[in-house]
Amino acid sequence: MKILFFCPRWGQEDVEWDVFLRKVKQAGYDGVEASLPQDEKQKFLILNGLEKQGLQFIAQHYETTEKKFDIHCQQFEQRLLNLASGNPLFINTQTGKDYYTFEQNKQLIDLARKISGNTGVKILHETHRGKFSFAAHIAGTYLAEIDDLRITLDISHWCNTAESFLHDQQEAVALAISRTDHIHSRVGYPEGPQVSDPRAPEWKEALDFHLSCWDKVVAKKQAEDAPLLTITSEFGAPPYLPLLPYTKQPVVSQWDVNVFMMELLRERYK
Template sequence: MLTLSTMTNSQQLPAGSELNDLKIKFFCTNWGMQESWDSFCAKAKAAGYDGVETWLPGNEEERAAMFSAFEKYGLEFIFLNSGNGKDFESYLDNFTQNLQRVVSYKPVLVNCHTGKDHFSFGQNQALIAAAAAISRESGIPVVHETHRGRFSFAAHITKEYLEKIPDLRLTLDISHWCNVHESMLGDQEAAVSLALSRTDHIHTRVGFPEGPQVNDPRAPEWKDVLEQHLEWWDGVVGAKIKQGGSLLTITPEFGPPDYMPTLPYTRQPVSSQWDINVYMMNLLKARYGKK
């Protein structure tokens, strides 16, 4: 965990931002996990993560193993949530039932994959309202991820929701928008700026116009793309400081194959998912500084 009390001159925060004790916590995705919860959590703790972001396991035995590992290694947790159903009404029922279940475990927050890109504005708004009611009742923050296929699949569409729903808060995974708009969003500044100001949680994956994940953000050919993402994330930090926020959570979320490009025939991943995510965490720890 970082406490943001100082920042080097290289950090580009919005003009007028004043530093405070904004805490930044880093969570490890278990996407692609191929080992036991105990082994995975030991590795996450040793790498320097504060917690884990995951879906709640449906199997009771696996849930017990997961919570035991969280406690053993002193890790906090964020849960993901979504819905399923053949139509909107069944989706709404499933979404709310799932959310009520996950908040009962008292995660740091719940990150929702909310709605569908083909649902109407009113339908997606009803899902957001249902999540807000559960959040108020439980006291657990609920945020909604910018994600392809969801209500928030595009910058200009999300802007309309943010304008019409004042308490809507986001998980920013802006890599999706780079892919959807096939650009680095230079012509979507108003929508992006509004999204940055309403973000409580970040997925720090690096996207580009032709895809939601570069093959390796450490490679020099992605320098400009990485720098653009860093500027966006700086904008979130600056907005949090300006708003007097006390906590920002970050999950480096580069994915495994097939999100990670692979070599043909052998399907060997071209980079190490684990190493990239640890790199992203350490890059941001260095960027935002330790007290």
């Protein structure tokens, strides 16, 4: 099984795309996870740059925040179609809202399935606070009811939501792992979605918990003879990344931490 590693655009938005893509290539990533602009000229420049660098592309959706459900559906559809037009490896979407009903969120999941069928682009739904999948026990309900629901596992969110390392929610975690096709390798902890620095010894328990979850995903994919698994090192920019008081200086380099996570997992799963 091949494992490909992706770099997030998040946190590098102020870097010109051509400079960013060269930096990604030099660091050893296989591709980039990012959204796409609606403007066709800008979209072409990004996709052409990826092709020139020999980098693969995961499309990321997060922009639909409209509260009114009907408008939310329309914007969600437009954004997924725009991302699909870029012919990504797949689309990773932060879907719905935590306060929408089950049926409303299911309608969005069904819409994503329809778009996937019409475009031929696979769509995964990310476990994420504020979305339908904001907590392990809630996401478990959707996974149990929707047989073909496939996810991006970012379990850091669930640790934060549950204020625990989910030791009392193992059934929901196991179900999520069984439906995972993509990993966001951010490390969370009971009081937050991102530790300050996963290299620091005080975060060993948090890192070990996340590694154990990712190990199970990898083992399951290997047992299934899956041809591919993708991982995005997605430690985020401020305010995910803590800042020092008054000076607002980052306590660590986001870029360095993400490269560390990529190299750690590449060595672990080689």
